[in-house]
Amino acid sequence: MTKRVVVTGLGVVSPNGIGIPAFLHAIQNGISGIKYIPHYEELNFSCHLAGMPDFAREKLRNYISDVTLHGLKGTNIVYGIAAALDAWADSGMDYETDEPRWETGCVFGNSIADTEAMKNVIIQVDNKDAKKLGSRIVEQAMNSGVTSYISGRLGLGNKVVTNSAACATGTQSILMGYEYIKHGYAKRMLTGSTEHVDTYVYGAFDSMRVLSRKFNDHPEQASRPMSLSAGGFVPGSGAGALVLEELDFALQRNAKIYAEVLGGSCNSGGQRNGGTMTAANPTGVLRCINEALTGSGVKPQQIDLISGHLTATNADSKEIQNWCQALNRTGDDFPLINSLKSMVGHCLSAAGSIESVAAILQIVHQFVHPNINLDDPNPEITNRISINCLPVKMIKKKLDIVAKANFGFGDVNSCLILSKFYKK
Amino acid sequence: MTRIEILNELKKVFAPYTTNKEMLSSINDSTDLIKDLKINSANLVDIIIDAENKYNIEIDFDAADKMINVGSCIDVIREKLNQKNVEYR
Numbered sequence: 001m002t003k004r005v006v007v008t009g010l011g012v013v014s015p016n017g018i019g020i021p022a023f024l025h026a027i028q029n030g031i032s033g034i035k036y037i038p039h040y041e042e043l044n045f046s047c048h049l050a051g052m053p054d055f056a057r058e059k060l061r062n063y064i065s066d067v068t069l070h071g072l073k074g075t076n077i078v079y080g081i082a083a084a085l086d087a088w089a090d091s092g093m094d095y096e097t098d099e100p101r102w103e104t105g106c107v108f109g110n111s112i113a114d115t116e117a118m119k120n121v122i123i124q125v126d127n128k129d130a131k132k133l134g135s136r137i138v139e140q141a142m143n144s145g146v147t148s149y150i151s152g153r154l155g156l157g158n159k160v161v162t163n164s165a166a167c168a169t170g171t172q173s174i175l176m177g178y179e180y181i182k183h184g185y186a187k188r189m190l191t192g193s194t195e196h197v198d199t200y201v202y203g204a205f206d207s208m209r210v211l212s213r214k215f216n217d218h219p220e221q222a223s224r225p226m227s228l229s230a231g232g233f234v235p236g237s238g239a240g241a242l243v244l245e246e247l248d249f250a251l252q253r254n255a256k257i258y259a260e261v262l263g264g265s266c267n268s269g270g271q272r273n274g275g276t277m278t279a280a281n282p283t284g285v286l287r288c289i290n291e292a293l294t295g296s297g298v299k300p301q302q303i304d305l306i307s308g309h310l311t312a313t314n315a316d317s318k319e320i321q322n323w324c325q326a327l328n329r330t331g332d333d334f335p336l337i338n339s340l341k342s343m344v345g346h347c348l349s350a351a352g353s354i355e356s357v358a359a360i361l362q363i364v365h366q367f368v369h370p371n372i373n374l375d376d377p378n379p380e381i382t383n384r385i386s387i388n389c390l391p392v393k394m395i396k397k398k399l400d401i402v403a404k405a406n407f408g409f410g411d412v413n414s415c416l417i418l419s420k421f422y423k424k
Numbered sequence: 425m426t427r428i429e430i431l432n433e434l435k436k437v438f439a440p441y442t443t444n445k446e447m448l449s450s451i452n453d454s455t456d457l458i459k460d461l462k463i464n465s466a467n468l469v470d471i472i473i474d475a476e477n478k479y480n481i482e483i484d485f486d487a488a489d490k491m492i493n494v495g496s497c498i499d500v501i502r503e504k505l506n507q508k509n510v511e512y513r
Contacts (some may be wrong), residue, residue, distance in 0.1 A: 067443055067464070067467075070440040070441070132473055132476075132477075134469060134473050135466040135470050
C-alpha cells in the first residue's frame with residue numbers, strides 16, 4: 001500500500017519576490033524581477049540582464065549561526081538555506097532539535113559551486129598560497145554543500161541527497177522526495193533546488209547565443225516566452241523549497257495542507273531521435289508526460305493548467321507541440337498554460353522548484369498567473385492552441401490539477417502532477 | 425609583546441569561531457578552545473591562518489598541534505614572534 005504525499009510548507013527566494021507573501025503578490029500582479037546588470041555590459045556580453053533576487057546577506061542571521069555565516073561565500077548555498085528554512089518554518093516546525101530527525105530527509109538540487117567564489121580559491125592556489133584557504137572551502141565547493149548546510153541546521157536524519165539534472169533539477173528533487181515517502185522510506189522530505197548564475201556560467205550561456213539580446217534597454221520586457229519576438233532566455237537565480245509529508249503524518253500533527261503531489265515522472269530521451277545534449281527527443285517528452293499522468297491516475301482531460309518549461313527560445317513551439325500530442329488536446333480544448341519565466345527568467349536548476357511553488361500557490365489561491373510580455377504570440381503556437389489558453393492577465397479560476405514540467409540539457413525531462421487537496 | 429597583550433588580541437581572533445561568546449571576555453591560559461569555547465575542530469586551521477596573518481608569522485604543523493588551549497596558543501605565538509625578531513637582527 002503506497003502512501004499519499006502532501007505539501008505542508010513552502011519557501012522561495014525569487015527574482016520577483018523573497019518569501020511567499022511577496023512572491024504571491026508578484027505573480028498575481030505580473031511583476032517582473034528582471035534587471036539591468038551594468039557589469040554584464042562591461043564584459044561585452046550580448047545579454048545585459050538577469051533575474052537576481054534582492055537578498056541581503058545580513059538576513060541569513062535569522063537562519064544560521066554567526067559562526068556558520070562567517071566564511072560562507074557560495075550564493076547558491078545562501079539562497080538554498082533561506083528557501084529551505086522558510087519552508088520548514090512555514091510548515092509549523094522549529095529549527096532546533098537535540099536528536100536527529102530520523103523520519104525526515106532532504107533532496108535538494110544544485111548545479112555548480114559558486115564559480116565567482118571559487119575564483120579566489122584558484123588565484124590563491126596558483127599563487128602557491130593554498131595553506132591560507134582555510135576550512136570552509138571544501139564544504140562550499142562540493143555540490144552537496146547546500147544539502148549539508150540545510151540538513152545540518154535542521155538535524156535531518158533520513159536520506160540526504162543532492163540531485164542535479166540541469167533545468168529539470170527542481171522538479172526532479174520534488175519527485176524524488178515524493179517517491180521516497182510514497183514507498184514508505186521517510187515520513188517527511190524537505191525538497192527543492194537552488195541556482196546562482198554567476199558571471200562565468202552566465203558568460204558561457206551568452207556564448208551559446210541562447211540569451212535574450214534585443215531588450216537590453218527594457219529589462220522587464222526581455223523574457224518573452226511563446227512570443228514571436230522571443231529571442232532567447234534571461235538567466236535567473238534563486239531557490240524554491242517544499243516540505244513534503246506523508247498524509248497521515250501531516251494530519252496527526254494538524255499541519256496545514258497546501259496541495260497533494262499525485263505523481264510524476266522523470267526520464268531522458270536518450271539523446272536519440274532528435275534529442276541531443278541541448279534538444280529534447282519528443283518521444284522522451286511524450287513518455288514522461290504520459291507516465292506522470294498514468295502514475296497519478298489522472299486523465300489528460302483533467303489537467304486544468306500546465307506550468308510549462310517555456311524559456312523564450314525556439315524550443316517553446318516544440319514544447320507546445322509535445323504537450324498537444326501527449327494530452328491529445330488542441331485548440332480551445334487545450335488547458336490553460338503559463339510560464340513563470342516571463343517574470344523571473346530562467347532559473348535553471350532552481351526553475352522547477354520556484355515554478356512548483358508558484359503552481360501550488362495557484363492551486364491554493366485558485367488563480368492562474370499571467371504570461372507577461374506575450375504581446376505577439378508566436379503563430380506556430382496559436383496555430384495549435386487557442387489564444388484563450390494563454391492568459392496575459394491573472395485569471396481567477398477553479399483549479400484542481402496542474403501539470404508542472406521542466407526539460408533540461410542532457411535531454412532530461414521531469415513532470416509533476418499536483419492537485420488541490422481533498423481528504424477523500 | 426606581553427602575554428596579556430596577546431591574550432586580548434586572541435579574543436578578537438577567536439570571536440568569529442566561538443559559539444560561546446559570553447565566555448570570551450573571561451578566557452585565561454587554561455581555557456580549552458574546543459571544550460570551553462565550543463570551537464569546531466575544523467575551524468582551528470582558520471584560527472591558525474588568522475593568527476598567522478595578524479602577526480605575520482608562520483605556524484608549522486608541529487606548532488599548530490600544540491594550540492589546544494589559550495595558554496599554548498600564546499606560547500606558540502610568542503615563540504614565533506621571538507624567532508622573527510632574532511631573524512631580523
